[in-house]
Amino acid sequence: MKTELPIERVLAWRVAQAEADAPPAPRAARLLELSRAWWERWPESFERLVTQLGSIRVNYGHAMVAEPRGRGYPVPAIVARTNVEIGSLAEILYFNVASARLRLRFQVQPPLDPAEPQLEVTFIAVDGPRPLFVAPAVLAPSGEYRVDAELPEALARAWAEIKVTDRMPFRFVLREATPP
Amino acid sequence: MGTALRFVWFWTFWHWSKESFRAEMLLRGPLNGVAGNWDEWFHHEACAEEQAAIAEVGGSERAQRDFVQWLLHTWATEAVPGDNSEAPVFVLRELARVAPFDRWSALLDFRTRPASAGICAIVLAEESAGKSTDLRRVDAVVLPVEPSVIGGTIAADDFQVEMADLNASRQAVVTVLSGSGLARLLARWVALGPRAYSRWLAVILNIGWFAVAGLLAYLLFGPEPGSWLPPLSATLVALWITLMFVSAVGLGTQIRAAWQTGKKLAAHLEQDEIRMTMPGQLALKGGSAGFAFSLSVLSAIHRAYPHAAKRSWLWQRFFARLDSSNRSRAATGVITPDGRVRPVLIEPKLRACAEQNDVGEIFAPKQRDASQRKLDQIHTTLRTAEAARNQSSSGVAPSPGYAAESHRPRIHRCQHLADAIAKIGALSSPWQAGMNAAALALSGVMLAALPDLGCILLPPPPPAAVAPSSPSPYFLWVSLDTKRPDFFQVVLESQAWVNRRADVAPRNSTPASVRAEIRLVRATRFNEKPNFEEGTVWIERRPRLLLREYAPTERVGRYSLRYLFRLGYE
Numbered sequence: 237m238k239t240e241l242p243i244e245r246v247l248a249w250r251v252a253q254a255e256a257d258a259p260p261a262p263r264a265a266r267l268l269e270l271s272r273a274w275w276e277r278w279p280e281s282f283e284r285l286v287t288q289l290g291s292i293r294v295n296y297g298h299a300m301v302a303e304p305r306g307r308g309y310p311v312p313a314i315v316a317r318t319n320v321e322i323g324s325l326a327e328i329l330y331f332n333v334a335s336a337r338l339r340l341r342f343q344v345q346p347p348l349d350p351a352e353p354q355l356e357v358t359f360i361a362v363d364g365p366r367p368l369f370v371a372p373a374v375l376a377p378s379g380e381y382r383v384d385a386e387l388p389e390a391l392a393r394a395w396a397e398i399k400v401t402d403r404m405p406f407r408f409v410l411r412e413a414t415p416p
Numbered sequence: 417m418g419t420a421l422r423f424v425w426f427w428t429f430w431h432w433s434k435e436s437f438r439a440e441m442l443l444r445g446p447l448n449g450v451a452g453n454w455d456e457w458f459h460h461e462a463c464a465e466e467q468a469a470i471a472e473v474g475g476s477e478r479a480q481r482d483f484v485q486w487l488l489h490t491w492a493t494e495a496v497p498g499d500n501s502e503a504p505v506f507v508l509r510e511l512a513r514v515a516p517f518d519r520w521s522a523l524l525d526f527r528t529r530p531a532s533a534g535i536c537a538i539v540l541a542e543e544s545a546g547k548s549t550d551l552r553r554v555d556a557v558v559l560p561v562e563p564s565v566i567g568g569t570i571a572a573d574d575f576q577v578e579m580a581d582l583n584a585s586r587q588a589v590v591t592v593l594s595g596s597g598l599a600r601l602l603a604r605w606v607a608l609g610p611r612a613y614s615r616w617l618a619v620i621l622n623i624g625w626f627a628v629a630g631l632l633a634y635l636l637f638g639p640e641p642g643s644w645l646p647p648l649s650a651t652l653v654a655l656w657i658t659l660m661f662v663s664a665v666g667l668g669t670q671i672r673a674a675w676q677t678g679k680k681l682a683a684h685l686e687q688d689e690i691r692m693t694m695p696g697q698l699a700l701k702g703g704s705a706g707f708a709f710s711l712s713v714l715s716a717i718h719r720a721y722p723h724a725a726k727r728s729w730l731w732q733r734f735f736a737r738l739d740s741s742n743r744s745r746a747a748t749g750v751i752t753p754d755g756r757v758r759p760v761l762i763e764p765k766l767r768a769c770a771e772q773n774d775v776g777e778i779f780a781p782k783q784r785d786a787s788q789r790k791l792d793q794i795h796t797t798l799r800t801a802e803a804a805r806n807q808s809s810s811g812v813a814p815s816p817g818y819a820a821e822s823h824r825p826r827i828h829r830c831q832h833l834a835d836a837i838a839k840i841g842a843l844s845s846p847w848q849a850g851m852n853a854a855a856l857a858l859s860g861v862m863l864a865a866l867p868d869l870g871c872i873l874l875p876p877p878p879p880a881a882v883a884p885s886s887p888s889p890y891f892l893w894v895s896l897d898t899k900r901p902d903f904f905q906v907v908l909e910s911q912a913w914v915n916r917r918a919d920v921a922p923r924n925s926t927p928a929s930v931r932a933e934i935r936l937v938r939a940t941r942f943n944e945k946p947n948f949e950e951g952t953v954w955i956e957r958r959p960r961l962l963l964r965e966y967a968p969t970e971r972v973g974r975y976s977l978r979y980l981f982r983l984g985y986e
Binding site: 339341 | 441449576697
């Protein structure tokens with residue numbers, strides 16, 4: 237048996253094998269479907285989550301004797317995982333809008349168990365059940381999620397003056413990140 | 417390259433962190449949120465040169481160690497407010513969790529080393545009847561806060577708890593450092609606790625108290641001291657006063673130092689922030705972890721400000737023992753803001769402690785079912801069951817473990833946080849308690865005897881005989897102008913009358929006076945005509961100590977009978 241083969245032939249054989257094993261390319265209609273935001277694909281699910289989000293009340297009593305440690309206002313959040321949706325709160329730790337980019341860090345309270353290394357964060361407006369945009373959030377070793385996303389121009393202008401200690405004009409729907 | 421320049425990137429991060437916090441972009445202060453802040457800066461703000469400089473330091477273990485030393489000694493001095501020793505260690509521990517420090521071998525110790533000696537809260541998991549996993553280590557850290565932030569707060573980092581419970585734990589510590597709790601601790605220490613004297617001074621003082629007891633016993637019950645009475649009395653008084661003075665100065669100094677130290681530490685608690693951590697990401701229901709939180713906060717405040725306690729022997733002793741134990745401690749009990757420890761459901765918690773071999777001491781509320789006997793019963797039951805399991809699985813009888821008793825945890829029942837401090841600091845000594853009781857009793861006797869001793873050392877002036885004389889021919893009254901009649905006696909010496917001695921005492925029968933009353937009895941010799949006015953009355957000193965009367969000493973007055981019969985009539 238001939239044991240010596242040119243490397244080009246080996247590579248060509250490997251590519252041919254990989255093509256044979258690969259799933260068929262999605263059709264155009266499927267690609268269009270995938271490019272749509274999740275709330276357009278599953279409007280009922282979105283409506284349910286937003287209703288649930290609206291039921292999370294964060295009431296502040298102003299009888300406190302000392303300023304609370306965090307100073308900021310927690311953001312209501314729904315953690316939507318497979319077969320379970322949990323109402324939660326997200327503490328915003330860092331908020332910076334510059335050059336139409338949002339850099340944000342938040343911590344889910346209580347922490348997710350088990351922690352998700354990556355989440356898909358949907359920003360929902362507080363003044364109506366309308367999705368603003370969606371961005372990935374990565375878990376940092378310090379237990380916080382960080383978001384680095386480009387903002388629509390209108391939002392970038394509106395949010396430029398927001399401080400981390402202000403009430404946030406959004407709520408979160410946190411979903412398990414879909415694999416690319 | 418100079419050290420300052422090698423690590424300038426850390427200053428850049430630090431100032432970014434401070435400015436971002438000031439501009440309200442960061443929620444947590446530079447110290448408080450150092451891990452998250454660093455993560456943000458490192459990934460999004462650090463420029464290529466800074467990234468390269470960080471990578472260069474991370475490239476060699478020696479440079480990493482230099483960075484650790486620089487951060488602990490140089491950076492901390494300039495950046496950490498309020499001389500907080502724990503803050504730079506906290507920073508390193510936090511940084512060790514995030515990139516790129518999580519790969520630095522020089523920070524391995526900070527990644528793995530626990531923050532404190534270890535106080536465990538006994539927090540039962542749902543439906544647990546008491547397992548070793550229910551013992552959860554509680555760590556606290558005291559951090560200074562930025563000037564713009566109000567301090568005096570306490571927060572749980574990775575578990576949920578009622579804020580009222582956390583605040584009660586913090587307030588209890590403040591109380592025991594500078595309030596009624598400290599008064600309770602000091603009172604207990606004064607009554608039962610060992611003293612801060614050096615060994616030789618303690619021996620001398622103990623010998624001194626024994627000498628006081630011996631002298632008192634000799635003077636009260638021994639043979640007639642005669643002319644030794646004044647020097648022995650002087651020695652007794654001088655010795656007692658010296659011992660009281662040394663004890664009072666020693667106690668006063670320690671109480672003052674403890675009070676000042678406690679006040680200083682409490683002031684730090686009022687200004688700083690306390691962060692509590694407990695593994696398990698639990699949502700606590702009930703306040704039985706409060707006692708453990710308080711002990712953990714006490715440990716944390718000392719780690720943060722170790723120099724503050726240096727002046728107080730009492731606090732130094734407690735903190736040294738709190739941090740040095742090689743076996744962990746567990747605590748359970750609801751704590752109130754004034755430091756009292758309230759009862760809890762105890763049996764499953766004792767079982768959890770008995771299952772965990774590392775627990776050396778358990779601090780529990782003073783309640784009926786929290787006893788050493790109960791704990792020993794549970795311990796024995798568990799070990800018997802364990803031995804039976806081993807035997808059935810191996811088929812071989814287990815060999816007896818003769819050291820098993822030493823592993824039994826000891827339970828300390830506490831009514832107050834101050835009681836736990838006294839137990840941990842070994843602030844009770846049976847020997848000292850006995851000595852204190854003896855010293856107290858001796859001092860009581862000495863106080864009662866002081867007037868008598870004073871009269872022995874500084875005798876009252878000799879009294880003069882004054883009116884009134886006896887209105888009856890059958891009695892001789894010798895009235896004396898003295899305020900200490902019990903230190904004198906009167907002696908009648910006469911040929912015509914039977915010689916007599918009589919005590920001098922205040923007499924209330926009319927006319928009232930301080931006098932000796934002698935019943936006159938004719939002598940039986942009639943060979944010559946008696947002269948009933950012939951005779952002498954002597955006034956003698958007669959020292960006494962409490963119930964003991966000594967033999968008369970000197971004669972301080974002499975009067976003829978004739979004079980005394982006529983006194984007040986002529």
